[in-house]
Amino acid sequence: MKKTSTVLLLCLAMVSLNACGSKKQTTASSEKKERVTTTNITTDSTTENQKARTTEVASSIEETVAHFNGNYYSVQGKYGEVVIVNKKHPLSASYAPGENPEAQAAFWRLHADMQANGFALSNHYSGFRSYETQASLYDSYVARDGQGNADRYSARPGYSEHQTGLAFDLMDAAGNLLQEPNAVNWLAQHAHEYGFIVRYIEGKEAVTGYMPETWHIRYIGPEATDIYKSGLTLEEYFGIDGGGYE
Numbered sequence: 001m002k003k004t005s006t007v008l009l010l011c012l013a014m015v016s017l018n019a020c021g022s023k024k025q026t027t028a029s030s031e032k033k034e035r036v037t038t039t040n041i042t043t044d045s046t047t048e049n050q051k052a053r054t055t056e057v058a059s060s061i062e063e064t065v066a067h068f069n070g071n072y073y074s075v076q077g078k079y080g081e082v083v084i085v086n087k088k089h090p091l092s093a094s095y096a097p098g099e100n101p102e103a104q105a106a107f108w109r110l111h112a113d114m115q116a117n118g119f120a121l122s123n124h125y126s127g128f129r130s131y132e133t134q135a136s137l138y139d140s141y142v143a144r145d146g147q148g149n150a151d152r153y154s155a156r157p158g159y160s161e162h163q164t165g166l167a168f169d170l171m172d173a174a175g176n177l178l179q180e181p182n183a184v185n186w187l188a189q190h191a192h193e194y195g196f197i198v199r200y201i202e203g204k205e206a207v208t209g210y211m212p213e214t215w216h217i218r219y220i221g222p223e224a225t226d227i228y229k230s231g232l233t234l235e236e237y238f239g240i241d242g243g244g245y246e
């Protein structure tokens with residue numbers, strides 16, 4: 001009986017997945033499918049649990065929910081998949097793609113143009129970081145500043161955008177994270193032309209989960225321009241959950 005209804009739900013989810021065209025509906029449907037799969041795994045759950053999960057499925061349909069593929073969460077953007085990492089959307093510990101070549105090429109184009117515009121940048125930067133590297137980095141910040149403070153500026157292991165190979169921290173000529181006002185103004189206005197967004201912007205800590213970081217850029221591709229023009233954070237633009245840890 002329970003199994004039959006689960007299978008039925010799964011079929012329904014798959015039918016609507018194929019039928020739906022719009023971004024929002026497709027995302028909702030994939031989530032529906034995902035939750036149903038979860039239900040399948042926990043078949044020994046009680047009828048009440050089953051009911052609760054079914055209600056959850058129904059209530060999640062109107063939201064844009066990122067899909068987890070076993071390594072990372074993503075949403076469907078205008079030009080393809082957009083990886084989502086924040087305090088509500090972790091990566092698997094074993095996910096270690098290295099630096100994304102397309103993002104890296106775009107980073108060096110941006111870097112060269114900033115230097116051509118007279119901004120003194122270091123050739124050193126912080127790009128891809130493995131789960132293990134992030135773990136030791138985060139631990140050192142917690143030891144220095146306490147966990148509450150560290151969580152405002154450093155990601156816990158598995159929660160760093162740097163683990164995707166799509167994020168870069170720009171550094172000034174002295175090797176410090178880039179904060180020089182003219183340089184970061186230029187960056188804020190032009191990063192999108194290279195496919196990047198400045199990920200953690202002023203006044204959005206409650207949404208992004210982090211204090212503003214003028215130096216941290218995240219590669220998106222062409223849709224970076226849409227996001228930039230919207231004035232929204234990545235979370236707000238795609239309508240996905242952000243803020244603090246669960």
Ligand SMILES: [Zn+2]
Pocket residue numbers: 162167168169215216217
């Ligand atoms: Zn960063």
